[in-house]
Amino acid sequence: MVELSESLKKCRVEGNTLFLPPISEGPLTNYQEVRRVLLKAGAKYKKNAFVFSTSAKPIIDRIIGGENVNPKKEFQFFRTPDDIADRLVELAEIQRTDEICEPSAGDGSIVKAIQRATWPGRVVYGFEINMEMYDTLDRIPGFRLLGYNFLGEYKTTFDKIIANPPFSKNQDIDHIKRMYDVLLYGGRLVSVASVHWQFSGNSKEVNFRKWLKDVKAEIIPLEKDTFAESGTSVAACIIVIDKNA
Structure with missing residues (x-):
């Protein structure tokens, strides 16, 4: 053999x-x-x-x-389809002077959608834990890699945060809470998330549901198999949060 x-x-x-x-x-x-x-x-x-x-x-x-x-298993990387990336960007309502962040940049699909909706080479800041993606991200004009782990320590804040974070082990909850922490007042975050938190009785998910209600989050369901082309059939939704003073 x-x-x-x-x-x-x-x-x-x-x-x-x-x-x-x-x-x-x-x-x-x-x-x-x-x-x-x-x-x-x-x-x-x-x-x-x-x-x-x-x-x-x-x-x-x-x-x-x-x-x-197996990067999908190792890094929970499931590419954001272009139509979903475009929808996330549309929901963000980006303004010309906004500082924008993509916390889990992956192959840059959301970054490219931001530039399609605004102008080529627009500066987008981001993080990416999979270093094998760095060559791909380096080839996107305007992308600025700020670090390896979005959940790490840093002080940068943003007007708009647009993301498709990993889902396993409630990583989407951790990422969305962190996004809110570094979002400027008057800013908006738009993130894909799992639907697991909607039904689980565990304390972390229950507290997340309460927190989303407190911040007046908008929850937009996504159709089944939205990410089928990226290799997963997991159910997902979009969460939109405005950070008001």
């Missing part, structure tokens, strides 16, 4: 793309395994190649080294 690492070493890596061996060298006998592993690692298949959103070599090296690379 051909080892996965042997097959990957036969492939050519350039930038963010892994090219399969030419047909003249014969097909990979374990192609289905190669395909499964690369797709799980975040690649998309395109014309005899697998394209990553960032530099491919570090990812391939990790796989060859025996790692199980």
Whole structure:
């Protein structure tokens, strides 16, 4: 049986793309395994190649080294579809002088939506915990990476915060509360969230429901399978909060 690492070493890596061996060298006998592993690692298949959103070599090296690379599980990264990103930005009602933050920048889909709605190269500040996304984010004119972890210590405040944070272990609750803390008075936050907090009887979720009521949050349900193209069927909603003095 051909080892996965042997097959990957036969492939050519350039930038963010892994090219399969030419047909003249014969097909990979374990192609289905190669395909499964690369797709799980975040690649998309395109014309005899697998394209990553960032530099491919570090990812391939990790796989060859025996790692199980699964960014969706590791970083809870589920890309914000363009139509949802555009909707979030529309709800934010961005003004020309607003300082804007994207707390979980991912591959920059929300950042790009902000620039589509305003102007190319508009400055957007952000955070991203997955360092493999940095190359992708660096290629977006106007994006300014402020740090690794949005939940860490910093003093920057913003007029608008637009986000799609991770959901697992109530991370969306933690992120939204932190967003509110760093939101300027008169500002608005718009965030995707799970719906788990709406039904759970645990104290954290109960307190979050009460807090949302206190800050007069608007809850907008999203259709089932909104994030299907990003690899998840988890139910979600949009939370909009204005921070009034």
